[in-house]
Amino acid sequence: MTTLENDFLRVTIRPQGAELTSLLHKPTGIEHIWQADPAVWGWHAPTLFPIVGGSLNSELLIDGKNYPIERHGFARKLPFDLLDSTPTTAVWGLTSGKQTEPHFPYGFTFQISYALIDEQLTVTYRVFNQDTKTIYFSVGAHPAFSVPFNADESYDDYYIDFNQPEQLETHMLSKDGFFTGKTQPVPLDGYKLHLNEHLFDQDALVFKHLNSRRVSIRSKKHDHAVDVDFADFPYLGIWAKPGAPFVCIEPWLGYADSEGDQKSIEQKEAIQQVAVGGTFEASFTITLS
Incomplete structure (x- = not known):
């Protein structure tokens, strides 16, 4: 585990997936990250790369060949290297090789960096193209925030607050996790x-068409809140296992396939790309207030 700390926050990150495992608000003593009870949902805040959601037939079609890929990709299960750290920052990296090439045949380095400033934690994703062709990919966050914050509250005391007027429309998923075309x-x-x-x-x-680029988890009983700013991410998922004491706020660059025929990776909806020698970068920020 790597620990980052300032006067307001203490954060821990594990090498597997460079996953955030703790976000403690020191003034209140509240742990805001779900502690991954394996009997309920055994993750804290996995990063989704090189796909978000499911891919038809559990495969990626790249340059005419199919490559097996599991839901949400492989990054969350692989060990990252700690490339750089200070008391308030850490940069983790995953470089392509024998573990990734059977599933995603590109040369790349994928970095996840964490930085504390006061009561803010900024998470940055970078994809470095080390191949001889354009890389196509998706990336997304999946942090699970514990709800309620306090033992004397209930789940129903909480709400998600959008920072812009919305007419929300969710895109429906099949039992296999693919979009049905219905909303x-x-x-x-x-x-x-x-x-x-x-x-x-x-x-x-x-949500594929949001006005908001910030949402907050708030209680009806107090003013302490978790804000998630995601200006670089046009798509948002919100999820919890029914009845579980957490909610996931998931900024995405990409999403699951729709039911129907398989598409080549460059034709997937919401796919991202980075040119030869180029770098892709996107950040989101969690603020405890």
């Missing part, structure tokens, strides 16, 4: 999406 309205109370144990009975809420 469903998600009612708001003003700017508020109230949490309850049945909100995710039909899987994640997936």
Whole structure:
């Protein structure tokens, strides 16, 4: 484990997936990251790379050849190297090789960096193209935030607060995790999406057309909040395992396939790319207030 700390926050990151495992707010003593009870959901905040969601047939079609790939990709399960660190920053890297080439036949380095400033944690993703051709990929965050924050509260005391007016419409997923082409309205109370144990009975809420680039997890009983700013990410997933005491706020650059025929990776919806010798970069920030 690597620990970052300042006067307000203490953060831990594990080498597997360079995954955030703790985000402690020191003034209140509140642990904001779900502690990965394996009987419920055994992750804290996995990074989704080189795909987000599921790929049809659990394969990527690249240059006319199919490569096996599991849901959300392989980065979350592989060990990253700690490339650089200070008391308040850390940079982790995963470089292509024998573990990645059977699934994703590109030469690359994928970096995840963490930086603390006051009550903010900024997470930055970088993809370095070390191949002789354009790299196509998706990347996304999947942090699970513990809800409720305090033992004397309930899940129903909490809501997601959007920072812009929204007419929310979620894109429906099949039982296999692929988009069906159907949508469903998600009612708001003003700017508020109230949490309850049945909100995710039909899987994640997936928003492809949001006005907001910041959402907050708030309680009806106090002012302490978790803000997630995701200006670099046009898509957002919100999910929890029904009945579990957490909610995931998931900024995405990419998403699952739709039901139907398989498409080559460069034709996938919302796919990202980085040219030969180029670098892709995107960041989001978690603020505890």
